[in-house]
Amino acid sequence: xxxxxxxxxxxxxxxxxxxxxxxxxxxxxxxxxxxxxxxxxxxxxxxxxxxxxxxxxxxxxxxxxxxxxxxxxxxxxxxxxxxxxxxxxxxxxxxxxxxxxxxxxxxxxxxxxxxxxxxxxxxxxxxxxxxxxxxxxxxxxxxxxxxxxxxxxxxxxxxxxxxxxxxxxxxxxxxxxxxxxxxxxxxxxxxxxxxxx
Numbered sequence: 001x002x003x004x005x006x007x008x009x010x011x012x013x014x015x016x017x018x019x020x021x022x023x024x025x026x027x028x029x030x031x032x033x034x035x036x037x038x039x040x041x042x043x044x045x046x047x048x049x050x051x052x053x054x055x056x057x058x059x060x061x062x063x064x065x066x067x068x069x070x071x072x073x074x075x076x077x078x079x080x081x082x083x084x085x086x087x088x089x090x091x092x093x094x095x096x097x098x099x100x101x102x103x104x105x106x107x108x109x110x111x112x113x114x115x116x117x118x119x120x121x122x123x124x125x126x127x128x129x130x131x132x133x134x135x136x137x138x139x140x141x142x143x144x145x146x147x148x149x150x151x152x153x154x155x156x157x158x159x160x161x162x163x164x165x166x167x168x169x170x171x172x173x174x175x176x177x178x179x180x181x182x183x184x185x186x187x188x189x190x191x192x193x194x195x196x197x
Contacts, residue, residue, distance in 0.1 A: 006127060006141035012179045013079065013120045016149035018086060018172045020156045021165070022114055026105055032157065038104060039153055045107050046115035047146050050124050053116075054138060057125035068129055069197060072190025075122045079183035082119045086176025089169065115149065126186075 027035045053060075061071060127138040152159065160168065 001127070001131065003137050003141045003144075006138060007144040009179075009182055010120065010123055010142055010145035011148055012175050012182070013082065013123050014115055014145060014149045015082070015086060015172065015175065016152040017168055017175065018089070019114050019149075019153060020160055020168060023110060023153055023156050024160060026110060030104070035157075036154060039110075039156075040150075042105070042107070042110040043115060043146070043150050043153065045111035047142075049112060049116040050120060050142055050146070051139070053121045054124040054128050054142060055135065057121070058129045058132070061125060061129065067197075069190050069194035071122070071126055071129060072186060072193060074190075075119075075126045076183050076185075076187030076190055078119045078122055079179060079186060083176045083179035083183055086179065087173050089172065 023039065027038060030038060124138065124142060127141075128135060131138070163171075
């Protein structure tokens with residue numbers, strides 16, 4: 001896997017376009033001048049968490065005796081479910097409760113699970129375990145995808161007004177279709193590795 005394909009996969013998994021309505025909903029009561037500071041802080045928290053899982057996730061898996069084929073199959077399954085949700089989106093209200101709207105959100109729900117969720121954590125662990133000799137490459141891919149997501153979410157107010165909800169949903173569904181094919185490929189690779197072992 002190249003740095004570009006890894007960056008695209010991580011970008012699709014982080015789903016910044018799909019996160020725009022959720023970010024706007026959670027931060028709707030926050031002053032617009034203070035809102036961008038919260039988004040920056042939460043995205044930095046998410047990046048730190050993903051970097052941790054990129055470099056140390058494999059040790060967590062080793063301690064839990066989880067094999068590489070199992071991780072590949074699980075990663076493909078999670079990716080497929082995320083892709084299906086992107087193609088057939090449900091209401092974003094399930095991600096946001098009244099408590100989240102009451103104050104200044106810290107880590108939950110914006111950093112985790114919206115950006116650094118189970119799927120993105122699984123993907124960085126999968127990259128670091130399948131190709132451990134390319135850690136710096138995956139770090140670069142993570143930074144590229146995170147930076148693109150950062151720009152999109154910082155501009156979420158403007159993008160929501162310019163593009164509108166329909167356009168954002170169309171983009172998310174297109175991303176979901178691309179992600180579906182990547183998920184199927186990951187599942188097939190995981191099953192092939194398992195059969196070979």
